[in-house]
Amino acid sequence: MYGPADLEPNLALRSRAAYLWVGCRAVLGGYSAAEPLSAGCAPVDAPAELMLAGAHLRAPSGVMVHQTKVAGEEHVEYGDLVLTTPVRTAYDLGRCPLDEAVVAVDALSARFGFEPKDVLSFAERYTGARDSLRLPGVIALAEPRTESPMGTRPRLVLLRGGLHPPCAQYTVVDQLGHFVARVDFAYPDDLVAIECEGSDHFIDQQVIRDGRRYTRLADLGRRIYRYFARDVYRHPVRIVSEIHRALTVHHQTSSPSALFLP
Secondary structure, rough: OOOOOOOOOOOOHHHHHHHHHHHOOEEEEEHHOOOOOOOOOOOOOOEEEOOOOOOOOOOOOOOEEEEEEEHHEEEEEEEEEEEEHHHHHHHOOOOOOOOHHHHHHHHHHHHHHHOOHHHHHHHHOOOOOOOHHHHHHHHHHHHOOOOOOOHHHHHHHHHHHOOOOOOOEEEEEEOOOEEEEEEEEEEEHHHHEEEOOHHHHHOOOHHHHHHHHHHHHHHHEEEEEEEEEHHHHHOEEEEEEEEHHHHHOOOOOOOOOOOOEE
8 A cells, every 4th residue: 555655654554554455345443443533552563453254364564354243333434444433442452461451441441431341241242252351350450530551551550569559630639629730640648649751741831831730739748759651661660669668658747738639
């Protein structure tokens, strides 16, 4: 397939090319369905995914063809593409290895407002399907209020490290009830806030806004822990150790009272 040379060869473009390659006879599924649905959660270099029943194609590099049937109510037209529905997509991706599965279910359930347990109900259609036994464990870890893959991954690091689940997307207000900030995660009783930074936080104006909000949080007695992707991938033990120490500190300095609201 050919396209203008200045287009970025990302998953969305590769998925569209794969769809055209089979003559629009397939349904885009998995990460290739999540991407155009604005629930992108694919790992780097994820292949384009096609769902095509009854055909045996030798897929080129970068394309994965699933020999599976997609029922009529399990796909939807999206512009000139046909994609698996959000719940069907979550079902398919929810059978991936654990971390990637939770990331996908979080992203799709947050974007489309369904409950993670709805994926288990959907799975009853395909009893005995490959890797379906993974789904209950994945759903137990899902948190729809997590707003990005780089929110899900540090949460899993904390849980795997034996810490109790943090509260996702918590709002901090001051003693007068005025909004101060919404933090990615919080342990409200321990006055701990956790922020997971993305690349947009390096934009000058965003850096300035972040600096102001972190100062406000600190002024209200919050302890703020900031982590980046490299911390999550390379130093999970350090993250767990730091948050564990924060949660076991008994002495709190006096400060104006603040509230955490869900």
